[in-house]
Amino acid sequence: DTAVSQTPKYLVTQMGNDKSIKCEQNLGHDTMYWYKQDSKKFLKIMFSYNNKELIINETVPNRFSPKSPDKAHLNLHINSLELGDSAVYFCASSNRGNTDTQYFGPGTRLTVL
């Protein structure tokens, strides 16, 4: 059983395009996150939603827009993709607010050409 799933696993696209990444968790967690991992493996939080409410919004370009239709889903839409957006994007979820263990999805490798 997949706990945190992401689609697609790989995404190759041209600069200027708009793309979305979807995330779903079946753990019953109340909090979900998006992280960006760059080529040097540095992992940085982008957004966090608790019970569908945005609680963390780091300094990311407003071309990135998260959307949480319900507690089990957190999608990431990216407008006007740039070369620097190339990275692996990880979705994660946790329970009891943000104090518990994070469960990560398999990642989406985004390549912008």
Next chain:
Amino acid sequence: AQSVSQHNHHVILSEAASLELGCNYSYGGTVNLFWYVQYPGQHLQLLLKYFSGDPLVKGIKGFEAEFIKSKFSFNLRKPSVQWSDTAEYFCAVNARSGTYKYIFGTGTRLKVLA
């Protein structure tokens, strides 16, 4: 602001060698501490965590970590590494108040030679 430092960026060991990876954090309040591991081509998974109680925490696969509050450290150890421990290791901190934001260290790439 919170920050996490991992001083060893790349570590190469032979099998059966002992491992210690350093992690220091900067935050004045109470924190939860974590070590996550990312095996090649895989997602991050929890290795161990500390919330309270015994500062020596045991995790999966023979790993342990010790929380030393006075040194703001949470170093990861394993007495004898295996080839299968080759991975990227991330220390993470999250404050128990405010936004509870997770802060990850920059990671340590461990390569174990068979």
